[in-house]
Amino acid sequence: MNDVPSDEGGARFVVHHHLASSEHYDLRLEIDGVLVSWAVPKGPSTDPREKRLAVRTDDHPIDYLEFEGTIPDDEYGGGSVIVWDIGTWQNHTTADDREGVVFADEAVRSGHLSFWVEGDKLAGGYTLQRFHEEDDDWLLTKRDDDHADSRRRPTSTEPESVLSGRTVDEVTAAAEGSELREAEDGR
Numbered sequence: 564m565n566d567v568p569s570d571e572g573g574a575r576f577v578v579h580h581h582l583a584s585s586e587h588y589d590l591r592l593e594i595d596g597v598l599v600s601w602a603v604p605k606g607p608s609t610d611p612r613e614k615r616l617a618v619r620t621d622d623h624p625i626d627y628l629e630f631e632g633t634i635p636d637d638e639y640g641g642g643s644v645i646v647w648d649i650g651t652w653q654n655h656t657t658a659d660d661r662e663g664v665v666f667a668d669e670a671v672r673s674g675h676l677s678f679w680v681e682g683d684k685l686a687g688g689y690t691l692q693r694f695h696e697e698d699d700d701w702l703l704t705k706r707d708d709d710h711a712d713s714r715r716r717p718t719s720t721e722p723e724s725v726l727s728g729r730t731v732d733e734v735t736a737a738a739e740g741s742e743l744r745e746a747e748d749g750r
Contacts, residue, residue, distance in 0.1 A: 573651035573652050573653040574594070574651065574652060575625075575650070575651055575652070576591060576593065576649070577591045577648070577649045578590050578607060578684075578685070579591065579647060580606070581642060583642035587602045587604045587606075588603045588604075588607065588647060589602055589620070590603055590607065590617065591623060592652055592667070592676075592678070593652075594668050594671065595667075597623065597624065598623040598627060599622055600622060601703065602620050603616065606717075607703060608703075609715045609717060610713040611706060611713075613704070615702065617702065617703040618700055629649070631645050631726060631727055632644060633734060633735065643732075643734040643738060644731070645723075645724035645726075645729060645730065646727075647722075648684040649682060650680060650683060650685070651681050651682075652679060652681070653678060654666075654676070654677075654678055655688065656675065656677045675691070675692050675693070676691040677689075677706075678690075683725040684717050685717070687705065687709065687710030688706030688708050689703060689704065689706060690706060691703055
C-alpha cells in the first residue's frame with residue numbers, strides 16, 4: 564500500500580468550484596491512484612476558528628484533476644466546474660499509539676486526516692475529521708500555522724480558476740451560449 568510520496572513534494576490535490584444542484588467546492592486528494600473527495604459547501608477557509616462541513620463523496624479518477632467545463636445536467640454532478648486551486652499535499656496524520664505517519668488511506672478509513680497543502684491559493688495545515696463512524700459528514704479545519712489568516716476570504720475574493728482565469732459563472736455562461744448557438748444552428 565502506497566502513501567503520499569514525500570520525495571516529490573507530495574501527491575496532488577485540487578479544489579474544484581462546482582456549480583451543480585447546489586454550489587460547493589470539491590476538495591480532492593490523490594490517494595492510491597484516485598482522487599478521494601469531499602464536497603465543502605462553503606469552501607475551504609484560511610481561518611482556524613472556522614469549521615467547514617465536508618461531505619465525503621465518490622472517488623474520482625486522476626484524469627479529473629484538471630477538469631474544467633460543464634457536465635451535462637442529466638449526469639452525476641451535472642453543472643459547471645473550474646479548478647479553483649491545485650497543488651501538492653502531504654499526509655501528516657499520526658497515531659498516539661505508534662510512531663510515524665499513518666497511511667493516508669488508513670487515516671481516511673479511521674475518520675481523521677491531518678495534511679499539509681501547497682497550492683496557488685491555499686497553503687499550510689488542514690484537518691479533516693469525521694463526525695461519526697457510519698457518517699459521510701466531516702469537518703474541514705485550517706490549522707493555526709503561518710498560513711492561517713482570519714481576515715482572508717479566498718472563496719469570495721479569488722473566484723477565478725487557477726488554470727483558465729475564468730469564474731464558474733463564466734463557464735456556465737459560455738456553455739449556455741454554446742447550447743443556444745447549437746439550437747439556433749439546428750433549426
